[in-house]
Amino acid sequence: MTAREAVRAVLGERWGGAVDEGAAGEAYAPANIALVKYWGKRDEELKLPVAGSLSVSLGDLGTRTRVRRLGAGAGEDEVTLNGRRVGGGEGFARRVGTYLDLFRAEGERYAVETENTVPTAAGLASSASGFAALAMALDKLYGWGCTARELSVLARLGSGSAARSVEEGFVEWRKGEREDGADSWAERLDAEWPGFRVGALVVSGAAKGVGSGEGMRRTAATSDFYALWPARVERDLAAMKEAIAARDMARVGEIAEGNALAMHATMATARPPLVYALPETVAAMREVWAARAEGVGVWLTMDAGPNVKLLFGAGDEADVRRRWPGVRVVAPFG
Ligand code: PMV
Numbered sequence: 001m002t003a004r005e006a007v008r009a010v011l012g013e014r015w016g017g018a019v020d021e022g023a024a025g026e027a028y029a030p031a032n033i034a035l036v037k038y039w040g041k042r043d044e045e046l047k048l049p050v051a052g053s054l055s056v057s058l059g060d061l062g063t064r065t066r067v068r069r070l071g072a073g074a075g076e077d078e079v080t081l082n083g084r085r086v087g088g089g090e091g092f093a094r095r096v097g098t099y100l101d102l103f104r105a106e107g108e109r110y111a112v113e114t115e116n117t118v119p120t121a122a123g124l125a126s127s128a129s130g131f132a133a134l135a136m137a138l139d140k141l142y143g144w145g146c147t148a149r150e151l152s153v154l155a156r157l158g159s160g161s162a163a164r165s166v167e168e169g170f171v172e173w174r175k176g177e178r179e180d181g182a183d184s185w186a187e188r189l190d191a192e193w194p195g196f197r198v199g200a201l202v203v204s205g206a207a208k209g210v211g212s213g214e215g216m217r218r219t220a221a222t223s224d225f226y227a228l229w230p231a232r233v234e235r236d237l238a239a240m241k242e243a244i245a246a247r248d249m250a251r252v253g254e255i256a257e258g259n260a261l262a263m264h265a266t267m268a269t270a271r272p273p274l275v276y277a278l279p280e281t282v283a284a285m286r287e288v289w290a291a292r293a294e295g296v297g298v299w300l301t302m303d304a305g306p307n308v309k310l311l312f313g314a315g316d317e318a319d320v321r322r323r324w325p326g327v328r329v330v331a332p333f334g
Helices: 003-014 091-101 127-142 148-156 160-166 212-222 224-245 249-268 279-293 314-323
Strands: 024-036 041-043 053-069 078-081 084-086 110-116 170-173 186-188 196-201 298-302 308-313 328-330
Touching (some): 024 127, 024 249, 024 298, 053 224, 078 091, 091 127, 127 148, 127 160, 160 170, 160 186, 170 224, 224 249, 249 298, 279 314, 298 314, 308 314
Antiparallel strands (some): 078 084, 170 186
């Protein structure tokens, strides 16, 4: 099944609805950080994962997007990122255009304005919130009235982790079994945790090396250790849900940190090796472990880049801020 067919399957009779020139839809979606990671696809085109994953959404750090239908005769989409018009040849505009191709009728063109409230320098991924906001804005534009589950499936077709950015709070993305991906969607867990904190430590603004798609392919194809990954995720998912239900910060931190390090171990054993950590990353990791040895309740997680995210409870926030004066602290539950 192609991604365009998957969109058709979700929308059913709503597919192909026309809207007036100039009609617009606008939406906001939060960024998210995975506590149990997604790394590897069972279907490249539909972005279906090998295993489930679980994240926390980052509240008002995310993406606001407005989509407007351009009039007949518009030659190409008009894409704006943080107030700057992005040329059609740039990676961002190409990814947006490819995603819009899944929805557009022949000759239809859009103006897409995207504002990231995630400071670009904060090292927090914006593709997840970006595709979630775009899917939600298209839903508003066309008036489909999609359910959260449908929005999650549509967002997934832009970027896997975007499936989790259509919801706030703790979110679990079920891997699903079906070939068409209709059962691979993310759902909010029924768990408020006002004292939960995420900290972003920017250790380097260096441009990203190998992107997540290529990184996943390479790891799955060449790392012997990757065979261990799906079972590890299943175990971590079950334990993480229990730890969240118990509001047990130490358990959540241990599972999340262990899961991230296991993911990075599979990457490091790929050929050629994939190592996202820089010397500054390793130094920051050691600082986290030193802080913990001194009794601070802080754990780390990392994604496909050199920056480190801290996980801690409100009771340790003062200590964390003292140790890392540059940390950007997020309270996902307000
Ligand atoms: O959605 P993608 O293709 O950008 O992949 C995200 C992969 C990680 O950020 C490393 C892990 C995750 O679950 O978000």
